[in-house]
Amino acid sequence: xxxxxxxxxxxxxxxxxxxxxxxxxxxxxxNMFWYRQDPGLGLRLIYFSYDVKMKEKGDIPExxxxxxxxxxxxxxxxxxxxxxxxxxxLCASSLTINEKLFFGSGTQLSVL
Amino acid sequence: QKEVEQNSGPLSVPxxxxxxxxxxxxxxxSQSFFWYRQYSxxxxxxxxxxxxxxxxxxGRFTAQLNKASQYVSLLIRDSQPSDSAxxxxxxxxxxxxxxxxxxxxxxxxxxx
Numbered sequence: 001x002x003x004x005x006x007x008x009x010x011x012x013x014x015x016x017x018x019x020x021x022x023x024x025x026x027x028x029x030x031n032m033f034w035y036r037q038d039p040g041l042g043l044r045l046i047y048f049s050y051d052v053k054m055k056e057k058g059d060i061p062e063x064x065x066x067x068x069x070x071x072x073x074x075x076x077x078x079x080x081x082x083x084x085x086x087x088x089x090l091c092a093s094s095l096t097i098n099e100k101l102f103f104g105s106g107t108q109l110s111v112l
Numbered sequence: 113q114k115e116v117e118q119n120s121g122p123l124s125v126p127x128x129x130x131x132x133x134x135x136x137x138x139x140x141x142s143q144s145f146f147w148y149r150q151y152s153x154x155x156x157x158x159x160x161x162x163x164x165x166x167x168x169x170x171g172r173f174t175a176q177l178n179k180a181s182q183y184v185s186l187l188i189r190d191s192q193p194s195d196s197a198x199x200x201x202x203x204x205x206x207x208x209x210x211x212x213x214x215x216x217x218x219x220x221x222x223x224x
Binding site: 031035040042043045048050056058094098099101102103104105107 | 155
C-alpha cells in the first residue's frame with residue numbers, strides 16, 4: 001500500500017515563526033499536493049508539484065511556499081506564521097494525472 | 113471556474129437504509145470521478161472511482177455517473193453507523209490538468 005507520511009500530527013507555533021511541514025511518499029508518485037481543510041470550507045489547494053523542482057500555485061498560495069528537491073518529499077513552508085493559518089494541513093500524492101489521491105494523516109497546526 | 117457541488121447535509125438515515133449522496137460538476141469534459149470518505153479528525157480515503165457512464169458496484173457501495181447531466185452519485189446500501197462520515201466528491205477536469213476539484217462534502221449520519 002502507498003504510504004504518505006506527514007512529519008507531525010499536531011503542531012503549535014507562535015505568530016511570526018517560520019514553520020516547516022514535511023511530507024514523504026514511498027511509491028514513486030509523480031504528483032504531490034498540499035491542502036488545508038477548515039470547517040465549512042472543504043479542501044483548498046495551496047500548492048502542488050508534478051515533478052521534482054516543479055511547482056504550481058493552487059487556490060490559496062499566499063503566505064506559503066513549497067520545496068520539492070527529491071521526488072518523494074514535498075515540504076510546505078509558512079514563512080511567517082499567522083493566526084489565520086491555524087488549520088488542518090493535508091498532504092496527498094498521486095501516480096499520474098487522473099489518478100486517485102492518497103492522503104497523509106494530516107497535521108493540525110495551531111498558531112498562537 | 114470549475115465547480116463541484118454537494119449538499120452539505122447532514123443526511124440522516126436509519127441503520128439498514130440506502131443512503132444516496134449526490135454531486136454535480138460544471139466541467140463537461142471531466143473524465144475521472146472519485147468518492148472519498150473522511151471520518152472526523154481523519155484524512156480522506158478513497159472508496160470508489162468511476163470513469164464511464166453507468167453504475168459501478170463494490171460491495172455495499174454503488175457509484176453512478178451521468179456525464180450528460182453532469183452528476184455523479186454514491187449509494188450506500190444497508191447503511192451502518194460506521195458509515196457515518198463526510199463524503200467528498202472529487203472530479204478530475206479535462207485538458208490534462210493535474211488538479212482534482214473537490215466538493216465541500218456531505219455529512220452522513222446513520223442512526224441505530
